[in-house]
Amino acid sequence: MFFQVFQTLYFMSSFFNQFGPNCTSFLVAGEVYPTDVRAFFHGISAASGKVGAIMAASIFSQVDTVTTFYASAGAGVAGALLTWLFLPDTTGLDLSEIDRMHRYMLADKVEHYHGDAIKPRHLSLYEKWRGYGKLADSALWL
Structure with missing residues (x-):
């Protein structure tokens, strides 16, 4: 009985880890970066994820299991908080509009x-x- 419960918890945690943070590393990068720098910063985002994975594997091999679980939970909460604070919501926003704003920023x-x-x-x-x-004209939002 214990084995089945543990296995179910393992599969569920693996599913939600792959479903959320894993796909975020390539889905978000494809939407928030302007077209002319998207490939470069998409690569930087992916490389940052790989560096984080290498660091976690290196550190977690040196500590006990309980510390690993707490550190993973802390990293998950920190990642969720950073995402909530800094990630813009591009739902319904045309990618060409991000490019247009970027051109204004460059100029x-x-x-x-x-x-x-x-x-x-x-x-x-x-x-x-x-x-x-x-800076937005609220009369134009309607």
Whole structure:
């Protein structure tokens, strides 16, 4: 009985680990980076994930099982918090609009951009805190 419960918990945790954080590393990178730098930063994102995996494997081989579980839980909570704070919501946002905003940013004229990408529903909490949405013309949101 214990073995079946443990095996079920293992499979469930593996499924939700692969379903969430694993696919995030390539799905998010494909949406949040502008087209002209997407491939480069997608590679940086993937490499960062691999470095993290190597670091975890190296560190976890030196500590006991209980510490490994607590460290994994802590890393998961920290990752969720960072995602919640810094990841913009691109749901319903056309990727060409991200490119358009990026062109304004490169020209150092982001204050002249008034498109969909700075609507409050698309901004991360950090971007809202920094006031990026105040540049948007709320009359154009309708």
